[in-house]
Amino acid sequence: MSKFRKKAATKQDIPTSALPDIIFMLLFFFMVTTVLRENTLNVMQRIPEANELTKLQKKTLVKHLYVGAPKKVELWGTEPKIQADDIFIDTKDVVLWVSKEKAKMKEHERDLITVDLKVDEEVKRGIISDIELQLRKANARKLLYTTRQHVEI
């Protein structure tokens, strides 16, 4: 009996004094690895999967275009649309958009602009090839199709 009593006398609290530090470390991790979402997406974005992904090094050189069917069907219809920043643009406005984005960049980096097309997988090639043609005209020939890493199940 005496043995049991001895055991019960030991302290059973888990020290929680290091808890804030652990939480702070998590916090800092998320603060560093994430960026605030710049704009609300108004188009569907189901990103297709692929295996041979490459990662872009310089984030400042990448400009994003979102293509997909609008989320609000009653407002915008069901045809796929191009979203740049916060607004929908026409295919013919892509050249103007590129030159605006280039103007925002540093002078020596302007020719290195990479356009990142985030395309919903349901979108047809027609609109995408139209965008490609406009990008060629705007001399922004570096193109990235965003994809997710394919995971074997």
Place this chain on the structure above:
Amino acid sequence: MKKKQRVSPEINSSSMADIAFLLLIFFLVTTTIANDKGLFLLLPPDPDQMEDVDIKIPEKNLFKIQINSADKLLVENEPFTGKISDLKEMIHEFVMNNGRNPKSSDNPQKAIVSLKTDRGTSQKLFIEVVDQIKGAYHDIYAERAGVTNERWREISASPKESPEFERLYELGRGVLPDGKPEIPMNISIAEPD
């Protein structure tokens, strides 16, 4: 005086964890991890500024993939019914043929993989096929450089990062006397009709 000193000047910090938790949850909810990964392509120059030269490319140096609006594939003018992942092996064989098979490419410099889609082809299938083409080339490069496919993609993303990367990059792609790569990634994506 004695009474005052006995009160320990400690701030109660038990709610510190709660405050930190709140901040953590705020950042978790408001942020998205930046995802700049994908398939990289270099588009051809502006069609209006290109000179209209008809370059005849022998049929045998072209690996033609066509996709119609019903997402059906035509590979080398024959309906393709196998798995899409089989394309990788076919492209690998075609590029590295080096004239062994007289009906296939002469050498890797002349070999061109041509992909033509219809306006109605889905982006999903297009991405899958481009993935296979890039995969075939990445495998060839990685094998020559003696690294894994994943490592090769890391190297090719920034070949100038270190001398080691530069050496492996040149080993993988090979350098001809005129400075061009021995095995260029010739992917031609034609405009849909």
